[in-house]
Amino acid sequence: MPELSRGPAQSVVGSPGTPVQVKGRWRQLSLLGGTMLVDSTEASLVSSLFPLIRQSLGVSLGALGTLTAASKIVGVFTGPFWVWAAQRWSRKSVLVVATGLWGLWGVAAGFSQNFTQLLVLYTVLAAGYAAANPIITELIGDLFGSSSRGRAIGFVYGAISLAGAVIGPLKGQLAGVDEGWRWGLWGIGGFNILLGIALLIWFRDPGRGASEQQLADLDRTTREAVSKLSWDKVFSLLKIRSLVILLVSRLLSGHLLVGTFGVVFLVDVYGFSTQRASLVILPFGVGYFLGTLLGGFAVDRVSRRNPRSGPVAVLQAAQFVFAVFAYFGTQFRYDSILVFGALFALIGTAQGMNPSINRPMVMAITPPELRGAAFALYASIAEAIAWAGYSLGAGFLADTVGLRVVFLWVLVVLMLVNGLFLTLLYRPYAVDTARVQEELDTRRRDVLADPR
Numbered sequence: 001m002p003e004l005s006r007g008p009a010q011s012v013v014g015s016p017g018t019p020v021q022v023k024g025r026w027r028q029l030s031l032l033g034g035t036m037l038v039d040s041t042e043a044s045l046v047s048s049l050f051p052l053i054r055q056s057l058g059v060s061l062g063a064l065g066t067l068t069a070a071s072k073i074v075g076v077f078t079g080p081f082w083v084w085a086a087q088r089w090s091r092k093s094v095l096v097v098a099t100g101l102w103g104l105w106g107v108a109a110g111f112s113q114n115f116t117q118l119l120v121l122y123t124v125l126a127a128g129y130a131a132a133n134p135i136i137t138e139l140i141g142d143l144f145g146s147s148s149r150g151r152a153i154g155f156v157y158g159a160i161s162l163a164g165a166v167i168g169p170l171k172g173q174l175a176g177v178d179e180g181w182r183w184g185l186w187g188i189g190g191f192n193i194l195l196g197i198a199l200l201i202w203f204r205d206p207g208r209g210a211s212e213q214q215l216a217d218l219d220r221t222t223r224e225a226v227s228k229l230s231w232d233k234v235f236s237l238l239k240i241r242s243l244v245i246l247l248v249s250r251l252l253s254g255h256l257l258v259g260t261f262g263v264v265f266l267v268d269v270y271g272f273s274t275q276r277a278s279l280v281i282l283p284f285g286v287g288y289f290l291g292t293l294l295g296g297f298a299v300d301r302v303s304r305r306n307p308r309s310g311p312v313a314v315l316q317a318a319q320f321v322f323a324v325f326a327y328f329g330t331q332f333r334y335d336s337i338l339v340f341g342a343l344f345a346l347i348g349t350a351q352g353m354n355p356s357i358n359r360p361m362v363m364a365i366t367p368p369e370l371r372g373a374a375f376a377l378y379a380s381i382a383e384a385i386a387w388a389g390y391s392l393g394a395g396f397l398a399d400t401v402g403l404r405v406v407f408l409w410v411l412v413v414l415m416l417v418n419g420l421f422l423t424l425l426y427r428p429y430a431v432d433t434a435r436v437q438e439e440l441d442t443r444r445r446d447v448l449a450d451p452r
């Protein structure tokens with residue numbers, strides 16, 4: 001029987017049923033969260049400062065949709081590539097290059113002299129950042145067990161949103177600086193390079209399966225061996241019914257449009273200046289932060305009490321609540337930006353619940369070695385296609401029917417449809433979560449029974 005030793009990233013295992021605690025997990029999570037924060041800030045910079053770009057480069061509103069769509073579409077191809085590279089070499093090295101040093105392309109984008117140059121450089125920048133979501137989310141699954149993943153993801157996405165909310169108004173103040181959008185790209189790109197260096201020095205990968213109760217006390221080599229990835233396993237993802245339903249639900253997630261067009265919506269539809277409209281970013285971000293924490297605590301709680309259907313019910317409720325808040329927050333005129341700020345805070349709360357609910361759900365229905373590929377499908381492909389489609393469509397439809405009508409159909413009607421669609425998830429999710437636990441139990445028995 002092989003020795004049950006611990007690898008470099010130690011896991012503390014108690015009696016059966018006791019949650020696994022990977023040593024140094026919160027410190028590692030802080031590094032990963034910082035990386036996602038800078039990537040997210042740079043990705044949203046073009047959206048929040050687009051009124052300045054539009055004036056500087058002489059483009060129409062449709063150009064924002066083109067920029068956003070291009071940055072998301074390229075991730076459909078590069079996201080899976082980075083996941084493969086992380087399997088081939090290491091997750092740490094891929095993150096250092098693709099989400100850290102890749103910030104050089106952001107600096108270069110700040111020197112763009114026309115829209116074509118900006119489009120090309122911004123798309124190349126997005127090609128690297130596509131590595132962050134699937135790989136970092138996979139790592140969180142290896143740092144935290146099933147009873148604490150919701151809170152961990154809520155912490156990361158919440159911190160990103162809260163920091164973004166503070167940075168948002170500051171980005172808006174760049175409107176008062178000549179060519180302020182360029183300074184934004186230069187500053188964030190440079191800071192991202194520093195984060196890449198920090199990852200290189202301080203980040204430690206715990207290894208796949210480090211947080212699983214059945215595998216945590218095995219040494220890393222043994223865990224990696226029993227969790228070896230193959231193409232057959234990758235293609236088997238599409239046989240997981242609950243994952244397919246979650247992928248379709250992601251395609252129906254119209255709330256993704258808020259982050260891209262929220263500020264532009266207030267400028268074009270209700271006549272606020274860019275600087276005043278940017279003020280809603282703060283309450284939206286605070287609301288999003290609270291939503292991620294609320295969603296994380298909720299999904300962890302229901303996962304302990306009712307793991308088979310509880311997470312599905314919480315996710316479904318979040319879609320309905322978002323649609324209600326979005327209706328009152330976008331379809332009525334209010335004279336004060338403070339009223340919009342309060343409503344955007346509620347919209348942010350409902351939207352913020354989603355990542356801390358759906359990410360742990362994807363982890364629960366996939367074994368450790370398939371989570372990176374699953375998140376490549378979920379975030380790099382499905383989410384990117386949805387984001388690109390909504391952004392591109394909204395950009396051009398806004399020029400004909402107006403953003404107010406677009407927001408009604410995408411943020412309200414489509415989200416109600418999404419909530420109803422998730423009713424199909426209850427039975428498959430219960431079956432698939434049980435299947436994963438049975439698979440992990442089998443792997444442990446096989447390892448312990450091996451006389452070598």
